[in-house]
Amino acid sequence: MDLHGFLKALARRWPTVLVCLVLAVGTALAATNLTTPVYEARTQLFVATRTGEDTAQLSQGQTFSQARVQSYAAIVPTRRVTEPVVRELKLRMTPEELASRVTAEAPLDTVLINITVRDTVPSRAAKIANAVAAGFTAVVERLERPTQLNRQPSAYEPGGPDVPDSPVSLGVTQPAVVPADPVSPRPLLNLTAGVLGGLLLGAGLVVLRETLDTTVKTSQALSECTGLPSLGSIPYDRNAPKQPLAAVTGNSGRAEAFRKLRTNLQFAQVDDRPQIIMVTSSLPGEGKTNTAVNLALSLAEAGVSTCLVDCDLRRPTVAKTFGLVEDAGLTTVLIGQSRVEEVMQRAGSRLSVLASGATPPNPTELLASARMGEVLGELATTYEAVIVDTAPLLPVADTVGLAPLTQGSLLVVRASKTSRDQVRTAAEALERVGSRILGTVFNMAATSQSDSYGSYTTYGELPAPRVSVHPKEGAGLDS
Structure with missing residues (x-):
């Protein structure tokens, strides 16, 4: 990507x-x-050596302090330092717990030791830091104080021997203060x-x-997937289920998209223009019937005498869309109970509809029969365009048997629902039976401002077709 x-x-x-x-x-x-807020208190110690005023001794003392200060920092969080602090401040924690809250560092090439204490109470953090600094100073000076061999009395007992002073001294340069803001x-x-x-x-x-998503999301991706031209991109319209006839809505983006599909289809095959066009899809719910209905309406709107045939004998919806009679239609013609002109219904001055008729038990055989080819040929002699709505390709074999009887097919693909594999499989199924795929229709595409032209009224208002209901013919679409 x-x-x-x-x-x-x-x-x-x-x-x-x-x-x-x-x-x-x-x-x-x-x-x-x-x-829980945690506060941090810091104190700083300076490590010095007790030397004379001789310059050489001062230099040696400085070197001595820098060499020892790293070791001193490691002594700070030890039990020897923290245990007296716990007793002195009467803390409700063990020396080890206190040690986990104390850190010490000695910056390189300095004789400074920075002691940091963290606690949930700011005042207690400062008290602990100062107590640790005092206790640590005492421990270091005690450790550095020279010892006398074979000395019996304690150094702290009255009358005990005088103990030499420690060669180092630690002084507080920055006492801990109560922190105002927590560090965590x-x-x-x-x-x-x-x-x-x-x-x-x-x-x-x-x-x-x-x-992971293999669905087709753009018309460009659809063309790359199938290698077929994209003849139209129908925008998504939330009102389409309630108002399936786009032409009735006048100059909406959806109606204009079907007009564009009509124009592209007319110019796509100029030298060998197909007359019987099948509209199908890979799966149910992709909008093939809606595309077939509105394409037929758009052709009729342009003055082309059109016949719309409902060949989806399993789930027919064309007659219901126009409000026409559903019981008589294609199946009654195929079994010889009536002639085409007897069951043909009008849906406008230039649009006729051949409904599916009664649902048969063997739709695949009926649609692939020689009689079906004769019916389509008869319609082609009467109308300039015959639009055939069929069942989806992948679930059933009805469309595969019908496809060779038509002169071209349109493959409808729903945006962000149909996968690339399903589209390729459907296209290959049509190619295997010799069907001429005219192109694809990308249905329910996401709209954008660049596609909408704002309002089509800027190009002049076109009168919306009038819809009337005839008692015997159902819903009529008058131009």
């Missing part, structure tokens, strides 16, 4: 990114609110992490879904 495709995928799946962003930010805010949690940092994490998670999910 290139950058352009990635950006288009983000724009198409922005709700996924938004949900991930909201969840991540909510998690960050919840973590911030539920986390950090709301701004957590919020930033939540935003970045949510965006990354959303982008990752978009890439994953795009990788």
Whole structure:
């Protein structure tokens, strides 16, 4: 997936990114609110050596202090330092627990030791830091004090021998003060992490879904998948189920898309223009019947005498769409009970509809029969265009048997529903039986401002066709 495709995928799946962003930010805010604040108090010690005023001795003392200060820092979080602090401050924790809250570092090439203490109570953090510094100073000076061999009395007992002073001394250069703000949690940092994490998670999910999603999303991708020309892209219209006849809506984007499909179809095969055109799809629910109905209406609107034949004998809906009689139609003609002109119904001055008729037990055999070819040939002599609505290709074999009897086929593909494999399989099925695939129709495509031209009224208002209901002929579409 290139950058352009990635950006288009983000724009198409922005709700996924938004949900991930909201969840991540909510998690960050919840973590911030539920986390107990931790305060940090710092104190700093200076390590010096007791030497004379001789320059050489001062230099040696400085070198000695720098060499020892790293070792001193390691002594700070030890039990020898923390245990007296726990007793002195009467802390409700073990020396080991206190040690886990104390850190010490000695910057290189310095004689400084920085002691940091973390606690949930700011005042207690400062007290502990100062107590640790005092206790640590005493421990280091005691460790560095020279010992006398074979000394019996204790150094702290009255009358005991004088003990030499320690060669080092530690002084506090910066006592700990009560911290004003906690170091944890950090709301701004957590919020930033939540935003970045949510965006990354959303982008990752978009890439994953795009990788796993094999459906066709654009007409360009459909052309690349099948190698067939895209004759039309019908925009998604939420009102289509309630108002399936696009021509009735006048100059809507959907109606204009069918007019464009009509024009493309007329100019696509100039040298060998097909007269009997089959409209089919890979699976149910892709809008093949709606495409067939509106294509027929569009041709009739352009002055072409058109006949619409419902060859979907399993789930016929053409007659119901126009409000026509459903019981008599194609099947009654195929079994010889009536002639074509006896069951043909009008849906306008230039549009006739041959309904499916009664549902037969053997639709595949009827549609592939020689009589079916004769009926289509008879219609072709009467009408300039014959539009045939059929069953979907993949679930049943009805359309495969009917396809050789037509002069061309349109493959309807629903946006973001039909997979590339299903489209290729359907196209291959038509090619195997010698059907001439005129092109594809990309149905229920996502609309954009660039496709809508704003309002078609800028090109002049066209009067919307009048729909009237005839008692015997059903719903009529008058030009």
